[in-house]
Amino acid sequence: MLESQVAETTSTVVEPTRRDFLFIATGAAAAVGAAAVVWPFVRSMAPDAATVAAGAPVEVDLSPIAEGQIVKVFWRGKLIFIRNRTPAEIKAAEDVDVATLRDPQPDSARVKPGHAQWLVVYGNCTHLGCVPLGHQGAYEGWFCPCHGSVFDTSGRVRGGPAPINLPIPPYTFTSDTKIVIGQEATA
Structure with missing residues (x-):
């Protein structure tokens, strides 16, 4: 059943x-x-379309930056170092034998013509992206505390595991005391 x-x-x-x-x-x-x-x-929480499309260039006034000072700014969420180099730092960067560098690049290729005192580079080590400390290391440029990469006053790698120099973002001088990061000069 x-x-x-x-x-x-x-x-x-x-x-x-x-x-x-x-x-x-x-x-x-x-x-x-x-x-x-x-x-x-x-x-409504999304950024404005004009902001996304434009890439948000950043204008920086260089006049308050003292000689020898490094200023940090952000462009597109990335850290940028702006360094007002002293004449001694410029001379030290220019006197380097480029053939001895891991990533050979003369100092003149890393600054804009007529503006050798201003160095503008991305602020992350090219090894694993840590933020290097300014005015540190054997060359008084930058020293990365994470793994020991050393950069000179031109942002060129001089020691440690970093494979290449600190990259240079697109920027242009709009006057002797102002730059726009995120915009290249048009010829």
């Missing part, structure tokens, strides 16, 4: 009812309605 009851219950197919349909339809309508209400709020 028990076997016949089990056979009856397993062979019975339950058909969906009108109540099941209404439950599913109501849930779907509620989900669509909630999305229609929430979407404008979520969308």
Whole structure:
């Protein structure tokens, strides 16, 4: 008798009812309605399209930066070092035998013509991205405390595991005391 009851219950197919349909339809309508209400709020948190498209160039006034000082600014969320180099730092950078460098590059290729005192470089070590300390290391440029990379006053790698020099962001001088980072000069 028990076997016949089990056979009856397993062979019975339950058909969906009108109540099941209404439950599913109501849930779907509620989900669509909630999305229609929430979407404008979520969308309002996105940055303005003009800001995203423009890449947000940053204008920097160089006049308050003292000789020998390094200033940190951010462009596109990346750290940028602006260094007002002293005549001694410029001479030390120019007197280096480029053939002895790991990533050979003369100092003149790392600054804008007529503006040798201003060095503008990305502020992350090219090894693993740590932030190097200014006026440190054997060459008084930058020293990366994470793994020991050493950069000179031109941002060129002189020791440690860093494979290349500190990169130079796109920038242009708009006057003798102002630069715009994120914009190259047009010829």
